[in-house]
Amino acid sequence: xxxxxxxxxxxxxxxxxxxxxxxxxxxxxxxxxxxxxxxxxxxxxxxxxxxxxxxxxxxxxxxxxxxxxxxxxxxxxxxxxxxxxxxxxxxxxxxxxxxxxxxxxxxxxxxxxxxxxxxxxxxxxxxxxxxxxxxxxxxxxxxxxxxxxxxxxxxxxxxxxxxx
Amino acid sequence: xxxxxxxxxxxxxxxxxxxxxxxxxxxxxxxxxxxxxxxxxxxxxxxxxxxxxxxxxxxxxxxxxxxxxxxxxxxxxxxxxxxxxxxxxxxxxxxxxxxxxxxxxxxxxxxxxxxxxxxxxxxxxxxxxxxxxxxxxxxxxxxxxxxxxxxxxxxxxxxxxxxxxxxxxxxxxxxxxxxxxxxxxxxxxxxxxxxxxxxxxxxxxxxxxxx
Numbered sequence: 001x002x003x004x005x006x007x008x009x010x011x012x013x014x015x016x017x018x019x020x021x022x023x024x025x026x027x028x029x030x031x032x033x034x035x036x037x038x039x040x041x042x043x044x045x046x047x048x049x050x051x052x053x054x055x056x057x058x059x060x061x062x063x064x065x066x067x068x069x070x071x072x073x074x075x076x077x078x079x080x081x082x083x084x085x086x087x088x089x090x091x092x093x094x095x096x097x098x099x100x101x102x103x104x105x106x107x108x109x110x111x112x113x114x115x116x117x118x119x120x121x122x123x124x125x126x127x128x129x130x131x132x133x134x135x136x137x138x139x140x141x142x143x144x145x146x147x148x149x150x151x152x153x154x155x156x157x158x159x160x161x162x163x164x
Numbered sequence: 165x166x167x168x169x170x171x172x173x174x175x176x177x178x179x180x181x182x183x184x185x186x187x188x189x190x191x192x193x194x195x196x197x198x199x200x201x202x203x204x205x206x207x208x209x210x211x212x213x214x215x216x217x218x219x220x221x222x223x224x225x226x227x228x229x230x231x232x233x234x235x236x237x238x239x240x241x242x243x244x245x246x247x248x249x250x251x252x253x254x255x256x257x258x259x260x261x262x263x264x265x266x267x268x269x270x271x272x273x274x275x276x277x278x279x280x281x282x283x284x285x286x287x288x289x290x291x292x293x294x295x296x297x298x299x300x301x302x303x304x305x306x307x308x309x310x311x312x313x314x315x316x317x318x319x320x321x322x323x324x325x326x327x328x329x330x331x332x333x334x335x336x337x338x339x340x341x342x343x344x345x346x347x348x349x350x351x352x353x354x355x356x357x358x359x360x361x362x363x364x365x366x367x368x369x370x371x372x373x374x375x
Protein backbone atom coordinates (compact mmCIF):
# COMPACT_ATOMS: atom_id res chain seq x y z
CA UNK A 1 0.00 0.00 0.00
CA UNK A 2 1.42 3.31 -1.04
CA UNK A 3 0.63 6.05 1.41
CA UNK A 4 -0.03 9.64 0.47
CA UNK A 5 3.24 10.67 2.05
CA UNK A 6 5.12 8.15 -0.08
CA UNK A 7 3.28 9.31 -3.15
CA UNK A 8 4.11 12.98 -2.55
CA UNK A 9 7.72 12.22 -1.79
CA UNK A 10 8.30 10.04 -4.82
CA UNK A 11 6.71 12.62 -7.13
CA UNK A 12 8.93 15.36 -5.70
CA UNK A 13 12.04 13.21 -5.93
CA UNK A 14 11.27 12.20 -9.48
CA UNK A 15 10.93 15.84 -10.42
CA UNK A 16 14.15 16.92 -8.69
CA UNK A 17 16.16 13.74 -9.22
CA UNK A 18 18.77 15.58 -11.24
CA UNK A 19 20.10 17.15 -8.04
CA UNK A 20 20.80 13.72 -6.58
CA UNK A 21 22.31 12.51 -9.86
CA UNK A 22 24.62 15.49 -9.89
CA UNK A 23 25.82 14.73 -6.34
CA UNK A 24 26.42 11.11 -7.37
CA UNK A 25 28.24 12.23 -10.51
CA UNK A 26 30.75 14.19 -8.41
CA UNK A 27 31.32 11.59 -5.73
CA UNK A 28 31.43 8.40 -7.77
CA UNK A 29 33.13 7.36 -10.95
CA UNK A 30 31.15 4.44 -12.26
CA UNK A 31 27.56 3.33 -12.82
CA UNK A 32 27.26 0.91 -9.92
CA UNK A 33 28.68 3.31 -7.38
CA UNK A 34 26.44 6.06 -8.79
CA UNK A 35 23.33 3.90 -8.38
CA UNK A 36 24.38 2.79 -4.94
CA UNK A 37 24.89 6.34 -3.70
CA UNK A 38 21.61 7.39 -5.33
CA UNK A 39 19.89 4.59 -3.41
CA UNK A 40 21.41 5.66 -0.09
CA UNK A 41 20.55 9.34 -0.62
CA UNK A 42 16.97 8.32 -1.46
CA UNK A 43 16.72 6.36 1.80
CA UNK A 44 18.09 9.29 3.80
CA UNK A 45 15.74 11.74 2.06
CA UNK A 46 12.79 9.48 2.72
CA UNK A 47 13.72 9.02 6.38
CA UNK A 48 14.04 12.79 6.84
CA UNK A 49 10.95 13.64 4.75
CA UNK A 50 8.36 13.52 7.57
CA UNK A 51 10.28 16.39 9.21
CA UNK A 52 10.45 18.43 6.03
CA UNK A 53 8.17 21.36 6.74
CA UNK A 54 8.32 23.10 3.43
CA UNK A 55 9.74 26.27 4.98
CA UNK A 56 12.74 25.75 2.75
CA UNK A 57 12.56 24.73 -0.87
CA UNK A 58 12.51 20.99 -1.49
CA UNK A 59 15.57 21.35 -3.72
CA UNK A 60 17.55 23.26 -1.04
CA UNK A 61 16.64 20.61 1.49
CA UNK A 62 17.80 17.96 -0.97
CA UNK A 63 21.23 19.59 -1.40
CA UNK A 64 21.87 19.28 2.29
CA UNK A 65 20.72 15.69 2.69
CA UNK A 66 22.42 14.65 -0.55
CA UNK A 67 25.77 16.20 0.33
CA UNK A 68 25.65 15.02 3.94
CA UNK A 69 25.01 11.49 2.76
CA UNK A 70 27.83 11.63 0.22
CA UNK A 71 30.37 13.22 2.57
CA UNK A 72 29.47 11.65 5.89
CA UNK A 73 26.93 8.87 6.01
CA UNK A 74 27.65 6.84 2.91
CA UNK A 75 29.61 3.64 3.21
CA UNK A 76 30.47 1.81 0.02
CA UNK A 77 28.14 -1.12 -0.07
CA UNK A 78 28.67 -4.68 -1.18
CA UNK A 79 25.99 -4.09 -3.77
CA UNK A 80 28.61 -2.61 -6.10
CA UNK A 81 30.13 -5.32 -8.23
CA UNK A 82 31.12 -4.41 -11.74
CA UNK A 83 32.88 -1.17 -12.40
CA UNK A 84 32.67 0.45 -15.73
CA UNK A 85 34.40 3.75 -15.38
CA UNK A 86 32.71 6.88 -16.67
CA UNK A 87 35.91 7.53 -18.56
CA UNK A 88 35.15 4.63 -20.83
CA UNK A 89 31.59 5.83 -21.39
CA UNK A 90 30.57 8.28 -24.02
CA UNK A 91 28.22 10.47 -22.06
CA UNK A 92 26.43 12.22 -24.78
CA UNK A 93 25.00 15.68 -24.57
CA UNK A 94 21.83 16.31 -26.57
CA UNK A 95 22.44 16.21 -30.33
CA UNK A 96 21.99 19.93 -30.93
CA UNK A 97 24.56 20.81 -28.28
CA UNK A 98 26.93 18.08 -29.26
CA UNK A 99 30.43 19.31 -29.61
CA UNK A 100 33.29 16.90 -29.52
CA UNK A 101 35.77 19.40 -28.16
CA UNK A 102 33.39 20.51 -25.44
CA UNK A 103 32.69 16.93 -24.48
CA UNK A 104 36.37 16.13 -24.29
CA UNK A 105 36.94 19.21 -22.18
CA UNK A 106 34.13 18.18 -19.86
CA UNK A 107 35.56 14.71 -19.43
CA UNK A 108 38.91 16.17 -18.51
CA UNK A 109 37.20 18.57 -16.10
CA UNK A 110 35.24 15.83 -14.36
CA UNK A 111 38.40 13.82 -14.05
CA UNK A 112 40.11 16.78 -12.41
CA UNK A 113 37.18 17.40 -10.04
CA UNK A 114 37.31 13.73 -9.02
CA UNK A 115 40.82 14.34 -7.77
CA UNK A 116 39.56 16.85 -5.19
CA UNK A 117 38.74 15.72 -1.67
CA UNK A 118 35.17 15.25 -0.40
CA UNK A 119 34.85 18.70 1.14
CA UNK A 120 36.28 20.43 -1.92
CA UNK A 121 33.80 18.54 -4.09
CA UNK A 122 30.95 19.77 -1.88
CA UNK A 123 32.07 23.37 -2.39
CA UNK A 124 32.37 22.82 -6.13
CA UNK A 125 28.90 21.28 -6.20
CA UNK A 126 27.29 24.24 -4.42
CA UNK A 127 29.23 26.68 -6.59
CA UNK A 128 28.03 24.95 -9.74
CA UNK A 129 24.50 25.08 -8.37
CA UNK A 130 24.90 28.85 -8.15
CA UNK A 131 24.55 28.96 -4.38
CA UNK A 132 25.82 32.10 -2.66
CA UNK A 133 28.54 31.94 -0.01
CA UNK A 134 26.02 32.33 2.79
CA UNK A 135 24.26 29.14 1.76
CA UNK A 136 27.55 27.33 1.13
CA UNK A 137 28.75 28.27 4.62
CA UNK A 138 25.47 27.19 6.24
CA UNK A 139 25.41 23.87 4.41
CA UNK A 140 28.96 22.96 5.38
CA UNK A 141 29.05 24.62 8.81
CA UNK A 142 31.98 26.94 8.07
CA UNK A 143 32.19 30.73 7.96
CA UNK A 144 31.42 32.69 4.78
CA UNK A 145 34.93 34.09 4.63
CA UNK A 146 36.48 30.65 4.87
CA UNK A 147 34.11 29.29 2.23
CA UNK A 148 35.23 32.07 -0.11
CA UNK A 149 38.92 31.54 0.62
CA UNK A 150 38.57 27.79 0.14
CA UNK A 151 36.72 28.24 -3.15
CA UNK A 152 39.56 30.36 -4.53
CA UNK A 153 42.07 27.75 -3.44
CA UNK A 154 40.04 25.03 -5.17
CA UNK A 155 40.05 27.01 -8.42
CA UNK A 156 43.83 27.32 -8.19
CA UNK A 157 44.12 23.62 -7.37
CA UNK A 158 41.98 22.68 -10.38
CA UNK A 159 44.13 24.85 -12.61
CA UNK A 160 47.21 23.07 -11.31
CA UNK A 161 45.66 19.64 -11.91
CA UNK A 162 44.64 20.60 -15.44
CA UNK A 163 47.89 22.33 -16.36
CA UNK A 164 50.59 20.40 -14.56
CA UNK B 165 36.64 31.90 -18.38
CA UNK B 166 37.90 29.60 -15.64
CA UNK B 167 37.57 25.83 -15.55
CA UNK B 168 34.57 25.73 -13.25
CA UNK B 169 32.60 28.15 -15.38
CA UNK B 170 33.09 25.79 -18.30
CA UNK B 171 31.69 22.96 -16.21
CA UNK B 172 28.86 25.21 -15.07
CA UNK B 173 27.78 25.73 -18.67
CA UNK B 174 26.91 22.08 -19.09
CA UNK B 175 26.09 21.40 -15.44
CA UNK B 176 22.33 21.41 -15.84
CA UNK B 177 22.17 19.67 -19.18
CA UNK B 178 20.93 16.10 -19.02
CA UNK B 179 23.76 13.62 -19.39
CA UNK B 180 23.80 9.99 -20.28
CA UNK B 181 26.03 9.10 -17.37
CA UNK B 182 22.91 8.03 -15.52
CA UNK B 183 19.46 6.89 -16.37
CA UNK B 184 16.48 9.12 -15.61
CA UNK B 185 14.37 7.27 -13.08
CA UNK B 186 10.61 6.94 -13.19
CA UNK B 187 8.26 7.01 -10.21
CA UNK B 188 8.12 3.22 -10.44
CA UNK B 189 11.90 2.98 -10.21
CA UNK B 190 11.95 5.15 -7.09
CA UNK B 191 9.21 3.44 -5.04
CA UNK B 192 11.13 0.24 -4.26
CA UNK B 193 14.18 2.30 -3.24
CA UNK B 194 12.35 3.72 -0.23
CA UNK B 195 12.24 0.36 1.47
CA UNK B 196 15.74 -0.86 0.76
CA UNK B 197 18.18 -1.23 3.63
CA UNK B 198 20.41 1.69 4.40
CA UNK B 199 24.14 1.07 4.62
CA UNK B 200 24.87 4.36 6.35
CA UNK B 201 27.62 4.79 8.88
CA UNK B 202 25.10 5.79 11.58
CA UNK B 203 23.22 2.54 11.14
CA UNK B 204 26.42 0.53 11.41
CA UNK B 205 27.42 2.51 14.48
CA UNK B 206 24.00 1.83 15.97
CA UNK B 207 24.34 -1.94 15.42
CA UNK B 208 27.82 -1.91 16.89
CA UNK B 209 26.66 -0.06 19.99
CA UNK B 210 23.81 -2.53 20.50
CA UNK B 211 26.27 -5.39 20.05
CA UNK B 212 28.60 -3.81 22.62
CA UNK B 213 25.81 -3.43 25.17
CA UNK B 214 24.63 -7.01 24.71
CA UNK B 215 28.17 -8.41 24.59
CA UNK B 216 29.22 -6.89 27.92
CA UNK B 217 25.92 -7.70 29.58
CA UNK B 218 26.33 -11.32 28.49
CA UNK B 219 29.94 -11.46 29.63
CA UNK B 220 28.73 -10.39 33.06
CA UNK B 221 25.76 -12.73 33.04
CA UNK B 222 27.13 -15.93 31.46
CA UNK B 223 28.87 -17.30 34.58
CA UNK B 224 25.60 -17.05 36.49
CA UNK B 225 23.77 -19.18 33.94
CA UNK B 226 26.70 -21.41 33.16
CA UNK B 227 27.43 -23.05 36.48
CA UNK B 228 25.12 -23.83 39.38
CA UNK B 229 28.05 -23.92 41.72
CA UNK B 230 29.07 -20.42 40.72
CA UNK B 231 25.49 -19.27 41.07
CA UNK B 232 25.26 -20.64 44.59
CA UNK B 233 28.56 -19.03 45.49
CA UNK B 234 27.34 -15.71 44.15
CA UNK B 235 24.06 -15.97 46.03
CA UNK B 236 25.93 -16.72 49.21
CA UNK B 237 28.19 -13.75 48.61
CA UNK B 238 25.25 -11.43 47.94
CA UNK B 239 23.50 -12.51 51.12
CA UNK B 240 26.57 -11.86 53.17
CA UNK B 241 27.87 -8.81 51.48
CA UNK B 242 25.74 -5.72 51.06
CA UNK B 243 28.71 -3.95 49.49
CA UNK B 244 28.67 -6.41 46.58
CA UNK B 245 24.95 -5.84 46.10
CA UNK B 246 25.49 -2.09 46.06
CA UNK B 247 28.31 -2.46 43.53
CA UNK B 248 26.09 -4.58 41.27
CA UNK B 249 23.33 -1.98 41.41
CA UNK B 250 25.81 0.77 40.58
CA UNK B 251 27.18 -1.29 37.67
CA UNK B 252 23.73 -1.73 36.15
CA UNK B 253 22.94 1.91 36.89
CA UNK B 254 25.99 2.94 34.91
CA UNK B 255 24.93 0.72 31.99
CA UNK B 256 21.48 2.37 32.05
CA UNK B 257 23.10 5.80 31.99
CA UNK B 258 25.12 4.75 28.95
CA UNK B 259 22.00 3.46 27.20
CA UNK B 260 20.26 6.78 27.89
CA UNK B 261 23.23 8.83 26.66
CA UNK B 262 23.47 6.73 23.51
CA UNK B 263 19.76 7.09 22.84
CA UNK B 264 19.96 10.87 23.25
CA UNK B 265 23.00 11.20 21.03
CA UNK B 266 21.43 9.08 18.27
CA UNK B 267 18.41 11.35 18.42
CA UNK B 268 20.65 14.36 17.91
CA UNK B 269 22.05 13.02 14.65
CA UNK B 270 20.15 14.77 11.89
CA UNK B 271 20.95 14.52 8.21
CA UNK B 272 19.56 18.03 7.70
CA UNK B 273 22.16 19.67 9.96
CA UNK B 274 25.22 21.33 8.48
CA UNK B 275 27.93 18.88 7.43
CA UNK B 276 30.15 19.91 10.34
CA UNK B 277 27.41 19.60 12.95
CA UNK B 278 26.37 16.20 11.61
CA UNK B 279 29.96 14.95 11.83
CA UNK B 280 30.33 16.33 15.35
CA UNK B 281 27.20 14.55 16.51
CA UNK B 282 28.33 11.24 15.03
CA UNK B 283 31.75 11.60 16.64
CA UNK B 284 30.06 12.41 19.96
CA UNK B 285 28.08 9.19 19.73
CA UNK B 286 31.23 7.27 18.94
CA UNK B 287 32.84 8.84 22.02
CA UNK B 288 30.04 7.57 24.27
CA UNK B 289 30.54 4.05 22.89
CA UNK B 290 34.28 4.46 23.45
CA UNK B 291 33.77 5.40 27.09
CA UNK B 292 31.39 2.48 27.54
CA UNK B 293 34.00 0.08 26.18
CA UNK B 294 36.71 1.71 28.28
CA UNK B 295 34.56 1.42 31.38
CA UNK B 296 33.95 -2.27 30.69
CA UNK B 297 37.60 -2.93 30.02
CA UNK B 298 38.59 -1.34 33.30
CA UNK B 299 35.94 -3.34 35.09
CA UNK B 300 37.13 -6.50 33.32
CA UNK B 301 40.74 -5.81 34.32
CA UNK B 302 39.72 -5.17 37.94
CA UNK B 303 37.53 -8.30 38.06
CA UNK B 304 40.26 -10.44 36.54
CA UNK B 305 42.79 -9.16 39.05
CA UNK B 306 40.43 -9.73 41.97
CA UNK B 307 39.56 -13.16 40.55
CA UNK B 308 43.21 -14.19 40.34
CA UNK B 309 43.86 -12.86 43.84
CA UNK B 310 40.84 -14.70 45.21
CA UNK B 311 41.87 -18.00 43.59
CA UNK B 312 45.48 -17.70 44.75
CA UNK B 313 44.45 -17.10 48.33
CA UNK B 314 41.42 -19.34 48.69
CA UNK B 315 42.13 -22.39 46.58
CA UNK B 316 43.67 -24.89 48.98
CA UNK B 317 45.72 -26.72 46.34
CA UNK B 318 47.14 -23.51 44.99
CA UNK B 319 47.97 -21.93 48.34
CA UNK B 320 49.93 -25.08 49.21
CA UNK B 321 51.91 -24.84 46.00
CA UNK B 322 52.52 -21.13 46.39
CA UNK B 323 53.83 -21.65 49.92
CA UNK B 324 56.75 -23.58 48.41
CA UNK B 325 57.66 -20.86 45.93
CA UNK B 326 60.69 -18.66 46.45
CA UNK B 327 60.29 -14.88 46.53
CA UNK B 328 61.56 -14.43 42.99
CA UNK B 329 59.20 -17.16 41.73
CA UNK B 330 56.35 -15.41 43.50
CA UNK B 331 57.24 -12.10 41.86
CA UNK B 332 57.37 -13.93 38.53
CA UNK B 333 53.92 -15.40 39.10
CA UNK B 334 52.38 -12.03 39.93
CA UNK B 335 54.15 -10.40 36.99
CA UNK B 336 52.75 -13.14 34.75
CA UNK B 337 49.23 -12.50 36.02
CA UNK B 338 49.56 -8.76 35.49
CA UNK B 339 50.89 -9.41 31.98
CA UNK B 340 47.92 -11.68 31.17
CA UNK B 341 45.48 -9.00 32.33
CA UNK B 342 47.27 -6.25 30.35
CA UNK B 343 47.48 -8.37 27.19
CA UNK B 344 43.77 -9.27 27.44
CA UNK B 345 42.76 -5.62 27.82
CA UNK B 346 45.11 -4.47 25.04
CA UNK B 347 43.87 -7.06 22.54
CA UNK B 348 40.25 -6.04 23.06
CA UNK B 349 41.17 -2.34 22.91
CA UNK B 350 43.11 -2.82 19.64
CA UNK B 351 40.19 -4.73 18.20
CA UNK B 352 37.87 -1.79 18.90
CA UNK B 353 40.35 0.72 17.53
CA UNK B 354 40.49 -1.31 14.33
CA UNK B 355 36.70 -1.51 13.94
CA UNK B 356 36.13 2.18 14.58
CA UNK B 357 39.26 3.24 12.76
CA UNK B 358 38.05 1.55 9.59
CA UNK B 359 34.45 2.68 9.98
CA UNK B 360 35.19 6.31 10.74
CA UNK B 361 38.35 6.86 8.70
CA UNK B 362 36.64 8.90 6.01
CA UNK B 363 34.47 10.82 8.46
CA UNK B 364 37.49 11.79 10.55
CA UNK B 365 39.38 12.89 7.47
CA UNK B 366 36.51 15.08 6.28
CA UNK B 367 35.89 16.47 9.74
CA UNK B 368 39.55 17.45 10.10
CA UNK B 369 39.43 19.11 6.69
CA UNK B 370 36.44 21.22 7.79
CA UNK B 371 38.05 22.00 11.13
CA UNK B 372 41.28 23.06 9.48
CA UNK B 373 39.35 25.60 7.44
CA UNK B 374 38.17 27.27 10.62
CA UNK B 375 41.58 27.29 12.35
